[in-house]
Amino acid sequence: MNILPYTPPPTISRFLQSRAFIRSIMGPFGSGKSVGSVMALVKNAMEQQPDAKGMRRSRYAIIRNTYRQLDDTTKKTIFDWLPDGVAGTYKSGKNMFVLRFGDVESEWLFRALDSPDDVRNLLSMELTGAWINEYREIPSEVLINLIGRLRYPESSRIRLPGIVMDTNPPPLGSFWHRLATEPPPAEIQAALDVALKDSPDGPRPLIEHFQQPGGKDENAENLEHLPPGYYDLMIAANADKGEDWLNVHVHGNYGPDPSNLPVYPQYRANLHAPKPFPYRYNHGLTTYVGLDFGRTPAAVLAQQLKNDRWVVFSELTTVNCTTEEFIPKLAAWLARWDIKPSEVKCYGDPAGSYGSEQNRLTSFQMLRREGFVIIKGERSPEKRLGAVRKLLATIIDGRPGLMIDAEEAPMLAEGFAGAYCFKRNQEGEMNPDPRKNKYSHPHDALQHLLGRIALSAGGQQDAIKAPTPWSLYGKTA
Ligand SMILES: Nc1ncnc2c1ncn2[C@@H]1O[C@H](COP(=O)(O)OP(=O)(O)OP(=O)(O)O)[C@@H](O)[C@H]1O
Ligand SMILES: [Mg+2]
Missing domain, CATH: 3.30.420.280 (Nucleotidyltransferase; domain 5)
Structure with missing residues (x-):
């Protein structure tokens, strides 16, 4: 199969080349983050070692906060670029897409977190990797627990197991903001140390974070693949949402921290x-x-x-x-x-x-x-x-x-x-x-x-x- 011609914008190109166990990309609306994440999984699927039958097998969880969002946006991006029936087969009973080309056979399991059962089910799987789409909406425990699930196929063939994540900017002070800007919390560090012990891939960075320019910046990315005036239109159409919203979704900056506001601002x-x-x-x-x-x-x-x-x-x-x-x-x-x-x-x-x-x-x-x-x-x-x-x-x-x-x-x-x-x-x-x-x-x-x-x-x-x-x-x- 010929994958559609894909040329990543500069930040996404660096994201795709990263060998980090966890790599995250943050940017404004429409900057190509989701497509970049799909490509990261395709690339990783091609990097796996062939089995006795010469097949490069892999399995990924595609994670989004709710099934509704998974169906409406995440799957849509995937099938835009890897059409069902052409790049592989979607199996609705298993909510899984099997990507097939050349010697690559890769299972992509769509999993949301609507109920505790969904989370349990996700965290019982054996995976090569995962993509967490719009990770700012996901509880941090999911990331921590996923780290220990990356062991498919067996250790002799798994290559560069890891988690790719993309998001619009989370709020300042949130777990996700801290993860991108501070040394990882102890429980993540410990999980990564275990996961990367005896890595067949040699030394790897544990976490790398990539931030794209804002949509109105001089070096804004992916503009050539968006409708003309995309961000101007967004600004005009969302004026009522206020500066903070535009700052996050158009300009790609961390949002203000809405938590921890005092219940009684009148108090002196x-x-x-x-x-x-x-x-x-x-x-x-x-x-x-x-x-x-x-x-x-x-x-x-x-x-x-x-x-x-x-x-x-x-x-x-x-x-x-x-x-x-x-x-x-x-x-x-x-x-x-x-x-x-x-x-x-x-x-x-x-x-x-x-x-x-x-x-x-x-x-x-x-x-x-x-x-x-x-x-x-x-x-x-x-x-x-x-x-x-x-x-x-x-x-x-x-x-x-x-x-x-x-x-x-x-x-x-x-x-x-x-x-x-x-x-x-x-x-x-x-x-x-x-x-x-x-x-x-x-x-x-x-x-x-x-x-x-x-x-x-x-x-x-x-x-x-x-x-x-x-x-x-x-x-x-
Ligand atoms: N390298 C590329 N070449 C051609 N089209 C692209 C490329 N990257 C992204 N696109 C297209 O640009 C649009 C936005 O891309 P994408 O959905 O990946 O952005 P996003 O950053 O995930 O946006 P959002 O913040 O809204 O989730 C989509 O129509 C996508 O198909
Ligand atoms: Mg997206």
Whole structure:
């Protein structure tokens, strides 16, 4: 078979010549990355040593985040260049393309990661290599685990086993950005050391990363194979997506880091948590405790001053603790201020009030048994975050509507300062849920309390709507 005439652009040419075990190419839309990756597999298939029958056999996994994307784009690129029925045969039952020309016979298995079963299936295969298409969308564990799967055909014939990956730029700070710009993390280094031990190919670089110029750069690549004005049209058609999007997809730069944006950008440590802290717990005021349950129960101790300001005096955090183990800790913690369980109004995660199995008490029931008064906290995350944000932004008599004793509630304070942050989904887009980490538990506890009581006290439920991460920070992806 004659493969279609293929002349790679300069960066892709270097990518194709790389002998690295993992080689990645990053560039703007339409720069020829996917076709280059297909060619890298063809080249590797031709490099394998013939078996007893004189056939050069190989097997590759072609990986994309979802089957939908695999069918719509990845397969399309492959069949554009290696047409089914001409360059080989597609077997739909096995979702596999068998490439055949000359003495080359190569199995290309299309695998996506829609379900855990898909991932398990992928990581049980014996492969010569793999292509991870749009790798910024793939969990890093897939790469790490693939490294150990490259052992087909047997060691005497396998040549240059490896992983090729291509992508549009991932966000700054992501695993993939770090992999391209920093020494590999220990687990990847260890996996590569094992995989390359006794390599029949001699010394090889472990990882090489190639970055193409931007689509509007003087030396932009693959323009001759794109429709005229491709990038100008893209800029015009996607203006509403904002500068960040164009910066990634047209200009080929790493995207801004949308993760780790603080949930409470309104927070200023010197205002909300000044040192020394001006307030002390006051036995003359109602005592409130916000509670979060689960495997890392947490509590916050708060009071509302006469001028309506909320003050958080302390936090109680735990790791790997059941509610049963937590309750005595809670009582001991409150005893520091000489507070008895019956003197506290607790607001807890409403999830703690249901789901009891037979003969098992709910968290709420256990607390009541020990003399606590417990009320269901606010369930809607929007309202909970909105209530806290509103208090942070309110000024009463020259001070914020919510203040925290950072000495006594360090996790809460660090969380406010940014450690309690939003997470990102696999596409690098911001997720409206804050990241679960050690800071999120005391914050959940605080929200269960303030989400319910601060709202009902003010009677302004409707006026408080939490902004989404996007509206706070502008468009990100
Ligand atoms: N060397 C080449 N010769 C001829 N056509 C090419 C070449 N490289 C790529 N093309 C064509 O250019 C177009 C874009 O290529 P490709 O799909 O590989 O880009 P990409 O970088 O993967 O884009 P995206 O970021 O959108 O996934 C396709 O139509 C492809 O067939
Ligand atoms: Mg592509």
